Amino acid sequence: xxxxxxxxxxxxxxxxxxxxxxxxxxxxxxxxxxxxxxxxxxxxxxxxxxxxxxxxxxxxxxxxxxxxxxxxxxxxxxxxxxxxxxxxxxxxxxxxxxxxxxxxxxxxxxxxxxxxxxxxxxxxxxxxxxxxxxxxxxxxxxxxxxxxxxxxxxxxxxxxxxxxxxxxxxxxxxxxxxxxxxxxxxxxxxxxxxxxxxxxxxxxxxxxxxxxxxxxxxxxxxxxxxxxxxxxxxxxxxxxxxxxxxxxxxxxxxxxxxxxxxxxxxxxxxxxxxxxxxxxxxxxxxxxxxxxxxxxxxxxxxxxxxxxxxxxxxxxxxxxxxxxxxxxxxxxxxxxxxxxxxxxxxxxxxxxxxxxxxxxxxxxxxxxxxxxxxxxxxxxxxxxxxxxxxxxxxxxxxxxxx
Amino acid sequence: xxxxxxxxxxxxxxxxxxxxxxxxxxxxxxxxxxxxxxxxxxxxxxxxxxxxxxxxxxxxxxxxxxxxxxxxxxxxxxxxxxxxxxxxxxxxxxxxxxxxxxxxxxxxxxxxxxxxxxxxxxxxxxxxxxxxxxxxxxxxxxxxxxxxxxxxxxxxxxxxxxxxxxxxxxxxxxxxxxxxxxxxxxxxxxxxxxxxxxxxxxxxxxxxxxxxxxxxxxxxxxxxxxxxxxxxxxxxxxxxxxxxxxxxxxxxxxxxxxxxxxxxxxxxxxxxxxxxxxxxxxxxxxxxxxxxxxxxxxxxxx
Numbered sequence: 001x002x003x004x005x006x007x008x009x010x011x012x013x014x015x016x017x018x019x020x021x022x023x024x025x026x027x028x029x030x031x032x033x034x035x036x037x038x039x040x041x042x043x044x045x046x047x048x049x050x051x052x053x054x055x056x057x058x059x060x061x062x063x064x065x066x067x068x069x070x071x072x073x074x075x076x077x078x079x080x081x082x083x084x085x086x087x088x089x090x091x092x093x094x095x096x097x098x099x100x101x102x103x104x105x106x107x108x109x110x111x112x113x114x115x116x117x118x119x120x121x122x123x124x125x126x127x128x129x130x131x132x133x134x135x136x137x138x139x140x141x142x143x144x145x146x147x148x149x150x151x152x153x154x155x156x157x158x159x160x161x162x163x164x165x166x167x168x169x170x171x172x173x174x175x176x177x178x179x180x181x182x183x184x185x186x187x188x189x190x191x192x193x194x195x196x197x198x199x200x201x202x203x204x205x206x207x208x209x210x211x212x213x214x215x216x217x218x219x220x221x222x223x224x225x226x227x228x229x230x231x232x233x234x235x236x237x238x239x240x241x242x243x244x245x246x247x248x249x250x251x252x253x254x255x256x257x258x259x260x261x262x263x264x265x266x267x268x269x270x271x272x273x274x275x276x277x278x279x280x281x282x283x284x285x286x287x288x289x290x291x292x293x294x295x296x297x298x299x300x301x302x303x304x305x306x307x308x309x310x311x312x313x314x315x316x317x318x319x320x321x322x323x324x325x326x327x328x329x330x331x332x333x334x335x336x337x338x339x340x341x342x343x344x345x346x347x348x349x350x351x352x353x354x355x356x357x358x359x360x361x362x363x364x365x366x367x368x369x370x371x372x373x374x375x376x377x378x379x380x381x382x383x384x385x386x387x388x389x390x391x392x393x394x395x396x397x398x399x400x401x402x
Numbered sequence: 403x404x405x406x407x408x409x410x411x412x413x414x415x416x417x418x419x420x421x422x423x424x425x426x427x428x429x430x431x432x433x434x435x436x437x438x439x440x441x442x443x444x445x446x447x448x449x450x451x452x453x454x455x456x457x458x459x460x461x462x463x464x465x466x467x468x469x470x471x472x473x474x475x476x477x478x479x480x481x482x483x484x485x486x487x488x489x490x491x492x493x494x495x496x497x498x499x500x501x502x503x504x505x506x507x508x509x510x511x512x513x514x515x516x517x518x519x520x521x522x523x524x525x526x527x528x529x530x531x532x533x534x535x536x537x538x539x540x541x542x543x544x545x546x547x548x549x550x551x552x553x554x555x556x557x558x559x560x561x562x563x564x565x566x567x568x569x570x571x572x573x574x575x576x577x578x579x580x581x582x583x584x585x586x587x588x589x590x591x592x593x594x595x596x597x598x599x600x601x602x603x604x605x606x607x608x609x610x611x612x613x614x615x616x617x618x619x620x621x622x623x624x625x626x627x628x629x630x631x632x633x634x635x636x637x638x639x640x641x642x643x644x645x646x647x648x649x650x651x652x653x654x655x656x657x658x659x660x661x662x663x664x665x666x667x668x669x670x671x672x673x674x675x676x677x678x679x680x681x682x683x684x685x686x687x688x689x690x691x692x693x694x695x696x697x698x699x700x701x702x703x704x
Contacts (some may be wrong), residue, residue, distance in 0.1 A: 092510060
């Protein structure tokens, strides 16, 4: 199929199939006041998705159900509720193996339950898009916002992006498909946001025209054969490698794993072009920088405002893409910083670890503040962490004993 | 996919592997009455198998691939196990992803193919072992049936985990001593054919693969019913001769012994009313076709 030939034609919902660059960068935008879940629906309405498979888990249930409405309206071609996240992610894989553009959403324990599928998606080069509305991982039972699950996704071979706002979310869902489906990438995308903070709050979002949608997915641009019996059924191997305990077998597996990660690297150039860089920076000439992703960035912005009132200048690095990891960009942005503050919504501090591994003189990195289990992160906590790093005494905060 | 698609450009013919040249020239893609009798006379859709010598699973594989009514538009889904060692040699598209998720993969696949190829036949056939079908994958096996997913599930029942070295499985007989059942299995063989019937399968057969003509019949029926009506299930006894202490030559006899009317693999069949009707229609059409051919032949001779 030549996807260029369909540009300018109309789908059965009356949407004009539009060149993605024109749709995302040139078409007029309409400001709209929506919840994060509704924003997911509006992006998928315009994403020309073939198959969506849903499963209930807070806080993504609403979005997953809203896509069902799109199916009922005819914007999504196939939709059903699977039996568990493990099954859903396998059903997504089946649909993607069959050449469909596939979408799903999950969260927290669901992400963990489905985990075996994700390296398989990458290894099979399936450009599925999965929204992860991060929440706590049990136990004890928690449904509150917490980004711990991202730590596990980072090593699956998937592209991993972390949205701060509903606007990021809207644009990245659509742009995500473009990057993910590039023949030299062709990998799944975990598009993460902080559950509730983004999904359940209303925000102004500039939407692309409702009568425009992305070009359809072309499965024959895939670097591996689409499993639809429309291309010659070449026997893939004379002998299955799994049976062999020899150098060739190991080398084949090793090179394929390297190729998956090389594809993650190759996505860099597309990601930079589509989402305007892997990081976003503000005042990086300041001595103190806040570096983080997701809504921890939003809280960082508030902290920066509070500190500015006291005459303390703090810059900001917002990390947008976690895979590919913007190591070089972060190294460059933080080269003059004396203190690198990394606020996070999880107990392990995966972001701080990544940053420490990327910058010289990593004792500059302050691994915190960190909150978990659904705790909010008032900007004052970040302010206090920064003052602490600077050796400034601040009023004692409850429970911190400082 | 038409047979045209697999043709090799003349300029490249010589450099293609000989088995691929053979596949293009002599395979039975598109042959309407293809079946087990083509085995040995035409290029088979399975290249050398990599199973143990005398493994009944290898026989089953060859019969099934020879009997698929529409291999040129069939995608197979496998799972981890001995079958996953054979699939790389099979000349229809096939998917191996994880252990036990085969019916979930097939659900997504069948729906995607239906979206992408409206009005065209695209058969999906799952082929997995009993561990994958009944133990680790049971949830997904049953849920696909509850949802009335239109594909065929074939279980190679060898009553244990063969590929990992002979551990107890849900389809193992009660009392059988195996790895992980050191004092003998304590519960009955899971009655999956009955469960399949109650779960919404429209065509369910349990049999051994001792008779290729029977395998051909049930495969064709199962694929046709799945294509038109809903889920179908075949449970085929393919004993693991290695793990039950038999020799290479004894697989066939083991199947014959186990399919006697009083034995656990006595032929069992459940067919729903709509499936009965469909199979009767197909049989009537075939009969008509044969009669017409006979008439034509008689007219030519007259």
